Every structure is written in structure tokens, then in C-alpha cells.
Amino acid sequence: MDDSNPFLKMFQDPEAVARYAEGPPPFVPGFDALHRMTDVLLSEAAPADAHVLVLGAGGGLELKALASRHPGWRFVGVDPARPMLDLAVRTLGPLSAQVELVEGYIDDAPENQFDAAVCLLTLHFLDRAERLRTLKEILRRLRPGAPFVAAHSSFPQDPAVRGLWLSRYAAHAIAAGADPALAEQARQGVETTIHLFDPEEDEAILREAGFRDVSLFWAAFTWRGWIAYA
Numbered sequence: 095m096d097d098s099n100p101f102l103k104m105f106q107d108p109e110a111v112a113r114y115a116e117g118p119p120p121f122v123p124g125f126d127a128l129h130r131m132t133d134v135l136l137s138e139a140a141p142a143d144a145h146v147l148v149l150g151a152g153g154g155l156e157l158k159a160l161a162s163r164h165p166g167w168r169f170v171g172v173d174p175a176r177p178m179l180d181l182a183v184r185t186l187g188p189l190s191a192q193v194e195l196v197e198g199y200i201d202d203a204p205e206n207q208f209d210a211a212v213c214l215l216t217l218h219f220l221d222r223a224e225r226l227r228t229l230k231e232i233l234r235r236l237r238p239g240a241p242f243v244a245a246h247s248s249f250p251q252d253p254a255v256r257g258l259w260l261s262r263y264a265a266h267a268i269a270a271g272a273d274p275a276l277a278e279q280a281r282q283g284v285e286t287t288i289h290l291f292d293p294e295e296d297e298a299i300l301r302e303a304g305f306r307d308v309s310l311f312w313a314a315f316t317w318r319g320w321i322a323y324a
């Protein structure tokens with residue numbers, strides 16, 4: 095893991111991780127709706143006994159949202175940060191029975207033919223080459239036609255508007271109740287440390303990895319989400 099990235103360092107810090115569940119909602123407009131939309135999109139194509147791969151599963155929030163709605167689904171959740179996996183166990187409670195957690199990266203995920211896959215709020219930590227490689231490895235673990243939902247930070251990178259979108263990201267967090275100092279810290283972190291592309295480029299990377307029928311389903315300030323198929 096890249097320890098120079100303050101966000102990735104945070105996921106290894108048990109004290110910071112203890113506050114993680116409060117984190118995403120103010121910073122990600124429509125966070126709960128993202129989980130509902132993800133569920134709707136996966137449910138269109140996944141069977142009642144689906145085997146679902148969740149990459150970047152730390153914290154367990156999307157695992158909880160999906161597992162609670164689908165008692166017949168079984169999940170493999172992969173994440174390199176042990177404290178985030180420990181939090182996922184606490185978040186899931188009895189739903190843990192539906193989930194196998196794996197500490198590591200995509201390469202550590204079983205080479206099953208999964209019925210669906212999800213990667214939320216994670217791919218922006220990977221540079222272009224690693225993102226492409228990771229996406230190809232996800233695809234290799236999906237049965238043909240299986241749905242994949244990816245959602246992460248992605249917004250226009252033209253210098254004329256990039257700063258404006260970052261200000262809107264912070265302003266939304268403050269309007270939704272985040273501590274202004276924390277919102278500013280997050281804005282700076284996003285501006286300087288994560289791997290950002292124009293949404294068109296992000297979509298092109300999904301296609302380059304081999305996914306087909308890639309469609310944007312969610313756009314919220316600095317965030318985008320896509321549904322694609324193996």
C-alpha cells in the first residue's frame with residue numbers, strides 16, 4: 095500500500111477507522127442512494143443465490159446494505175487494510191455469516207466465476223496502470239454477462255473548472271454537517287493525492303479493461319458511478 099497517501103494511511107489507523115462510518119455520507123452526495131442503485135443494478139442480472147465480489151470492502155457499509163437485502167447472496171470482500179476489515183466485521187454483525195473477508199488486493203481474491211462485482215469509493219486510489227490491471231483481474235473473476243458496479247471520484251480535470259468542483263465537494267460536506275476543517279483537509283487530500291481522471295477517461299479505462307455496455311448511472315458533484323458487464 096502507498097503509505098505516502100494520507101487517505102490510505104488513515105485506513106491503517108484504528109482510531110481514524112473507528113470514525114469511518116460517519117465519513118462517507120456528507121462527502122458523497124447520495125451515499126445511501128448509491129447503495130440502493132447498486133443493489134437494483136446487480137439484482138437485474140444476479141441470481142437469488144449470487145456469489146458477489148466486493149473489492150475495497152473495508153468498513154463493510156456496502157456489504158451490509160447488499161447482504162441485508164439479499165439473504166441468499168454470498169460475498170467475498172477484499173481489502174488491504176486490516177483495521178477496515180475489522181470494522182467491516184463490526185458493521186456486519188450477524189450478516190458476517192454471508193461474507194468471507196480477505197486481507198489483500200484483487201490478486202488475493204479467489205479465482206471464482208462470480209455472478210457480480212462491486213468496487214465503491216476505491217479505484218481513485220489506484221494510478222491508471224494499476225487501475226487497468228485491477229479491472230482486468232476483476233473481469234477475469236466474473237462469469238460472462240455478470241454486472242459490475244464501480245463508483246469513485248471522477249470529475250472534469252480541466253484546470254479552468256477543477257478547483258470549482260473541489261470547492262463544491264467541500265461545500266457539500268459542510269452543508270451536510272461535516273466539520274469545516276475536516277472538509278478542507280479532505281478537499282486538499284483529493285486535490286493532491288488521489289488519481290483523478292475526466293469521467294470520459296474513467297469510462298474508457300473500463301472499456302479498455304474489457305468491460306462492455308458501460309453506462310454512467312450516477313453523477314454527483316465530484317463523483318461518478320458506472321454499470322458495466324463482463
Ligand SMILES: C[S@@+](CC[C@H](N)C(=O)[O-])C[C@H]1O[C@@H](n2cnc3c(N)ncnc32)[C@H](O)[C@@H]1O
Pocket residue numbers: 102105118149150151152153154155156172173174175178198199200213214215216219220
Ligand atoms: C474510502 S474506502 C471505501 C470503503 C467502502 N468501499 C465504502 O464504500 O465505504 C477505500 C477502501 O479501499 C481500500 N483500498 C485501497 N487500495 C486498494 C486496492 N488497491 N485494492 C482494494 N482495496 C483498496 C482501502 O483500504 C479502503 O478500505
